[in-house]
Amino acid sequence: MQRRELLAGGLGVLTLGPRAWANTAHLHLKMPPLLDTTSSGRAKLTIEAGEVDFWRRGQMSATKGFNGAYLGPTLRMRVGEVALDIHNQSREATTVHWHGMLIPGAVDGGPHQMIEPGAWWSPVLPVAQAPATLWYHAHPHGRTARDVYAGLAGVIHIVDGQDDARGLPHHYGEDDLTLVLQDRLFDAHGRMVYDDSMPSRMHGLHGDVVLVNGQIGARAQVPKGLTRLRLVNGSNARIYPLAFVDGREMHVIATDGGYLPKPVALTHLVLAPGQRAEVLVDFADGHDALLRAAPDPNAGPMGGGGALDVLALVVDHDKRARMRRVPQDLGGQAPALQVPTRVDRVLSLDMGMRMGAGAFAINGAPFDMATINQRVKLGATERWRITSNMLLHPFHVHGVLFQVLSLGDQAPPAQYAGWHDTVLVAGSAEIAMRFTQSASDAHPFMYHCHILEHEDGGMMGQFTVV
Numbered sequence: 308m309q310r311r312e313l314l315a316g317g318l319g320v321l322t323l324g325p326r327a328w329a330n331t332a333h334l335h336l337k338m339p340p341l342l343d344t345t346s347s348g349r350a351k352l353t354i355e356a357g358e359v360d361f362w363r364r365g366q367m368s369a370t371k372g373f374n375g376a377y378l379g380p381t382l383r384m385r386v387g388e389v390a391l392d393i394h395n396q397s398r399e400a401t402t403v404h405w406h407g408m409l410i411p412g413a414v415d416g417g418p419h420q421m422i423e424p425g426a427w428w429s430p431v432l433p434v435a436q437a438p439a440t441l442w443y444h445a446h447p448h449g450r451t452a453r454d455v456y457a458g459l460a461g462v463i464h465i466v467d468g469q470d471d472a473r474g475l476p477h478h479y480g481e482d483d484l485t486l487v488l489q490d491r492l493f494d495a496h497g498r499m500v501y502d503d504s505m506p507s508r509m510h511g512l513h514g515d516v517v518l519v520n521g522q523i524g525a526r527a528q529v530p531k532g533l534t535r536l537r538l539v540n541g542s543n544a545r546i547y548p549l550a551f552v553d554g555r556e557m558h559v560i561a562t563d564g565g566y567l568p569k570p571v572a573l574t575h576l577v578l579a580p581g582q583r584a585e586v587l588v589d590f591a592d593g594h595d596a597l598l599r600a601a602p603d604p605n606a607g608p609m610g611g612g613g614a615l616d617v618l619a620l621v622v623d624h625d626k627r628a629r630m631r632r633v634p635q636d637l638g639g640q641a642p643a644l645q646v647p648t649r650v651d652r653v654l655s656l657d658m659g660m661r662m663g664a665g666a667f668a669i670n671g672a673p674f675d676m677a678t679i680n681q682r683v684k685l686g687a688t689e690r691w692r693i694t695s696n697m698l699l700h701p702f703h704v705h706g707v708l709f710q711v712l713s714l715g716d717q718a719p720p721a722q723y724a725g726w727h728d729t730v731l732v733a734g735s736a737e738i739a740m741r742f743t744q745s746a747s748d749a750h751p752f753m754y755h756c757h758i759l760e761h762e763d764g765g766m767m768g769q770f771t772v773v
């Protein structure tokens with residue numbers, strides 16, 4: 308699609324029914340504020356209640372955020388200790404979980420680490436992992452879906468200062484864009500609403516508009532050349548089968564746990580809730596592009612079934628790209644685990660009408676704060692088999708990065724060559740991981756479905772590593 312078409316008549320493709328992106332013309336996508344801890348080793352986060360006029364019509368939606376009304380700053384970290392001071396200034400208790408970080412259970416921010424209203428939590432995170440795009444979000448048991456929906460999430464960049472040597476764009480908001488994808492529902496006035504109906508609990512909440520960094524209809528400006536997109540699926544339930552409308556390639560350079568050994572060129576990329584992917588997209592042709600999500604295979608009959616436009620990217624012809632060629636060697640370490648030949652644990656992600664409305668479980672047992680479901684030996688390498696029925700479930704494990712051994716009993720495609728913390732289970736998946744982080748009975752790690760309504764409904768378990 309040509310630039311003029313996209314900016315003028317081409318906007319028709321962005322129409323989302325009656326609430327088409329009316330007041331959004333010429334709105335530039337904003338990045339979350341950058342909070343760089345690489346010099347200070349410190350950051351302060353306040354959990355706040357707020358209001359946002361998402362549609363710019365004077366209709367305020369009740370929200371929550373970190374250091375602001377909705378979402379939170381991007382925390383840039385490097386290897387070493389990062390001391391966080393988190394102050395809950397909202398009226399409800401919650402937690403802050405560091406999704407994808409290899410840190411002990413005592414600072415992981417799971418459901419056992421509630422921060423009461425007015426209280427402080429000051430964990431010191433021992434950052435010791437490869438560069439990656441991670442995220443942080445609320446994780447109180449039974450309330451994670453509502454808290455994340457309200458806005459309690461933010462992005463983490465682990466950096467090592469070597470991206471110039473890798474030949475990768477890394478200028479925040481210039482040629483390195485952080486994109487938090489979240490679908491949301493709005494009432495007739497344009498106020499964000501949470502749908503607690505039975506279908507939304509079963510399928511997970513699906514919105515009919517995609518917000519990027521909390522913004523509706525904003526367009527990202529990109530240089531004429533290589534742009535890096537850090538895609539974060541911060542949605543409650545939506546699986547995004549992503550593709551550019553013009554079919555242009557995405558060169559996957561990183562997944563959940565960091566860089567791949569070499570880029571993988573794709574035209575279609577599936578991003579499940581909780582997952583991240585970093586891609587390079589080449590705009591040297593000077594043409595604008597539209598990123599779109601095909602229908603979510605999990606979406607129920609009540610909505611969210613259609614394709615959704617995610618983000619328009621507009622080439623700034625005055626901005627020359629610093630990087631022009633996709634590097635061939637990213638230096639990422641592929642997993643080299645001593646994988647056990649036999650499965651150590653089988654986890655069945657259970658849901659079904661026979662279990663009653665909103666009933667979710669793992670191996671038949673809904674999550675219970677007082678029950679430790681698995682005990683793992685510190686330093687052990689294990690092979691887990693995850694099975695699912697009825698729907699696809701993104702399975703996330705705290706405190707580890709894992710290798711995806713198989714998906715549906717098939718070898719996974721090339722973009723799974725690296726490290727992951729969340730895998731989309733369609734029937735079955737096998738993963739292997741080495742447990743290097745300790746977690747006690749008081750502060751166990753979680754494993755759960757990252758469809759937040761399923762997690763809150765009981766599709767979660769907890770484990771110690773001793």
Ligand SMILES: [Cu+2]
Pocket residue numbers: 699700701756757758761762766
């Ligand atoms: Cu699920």
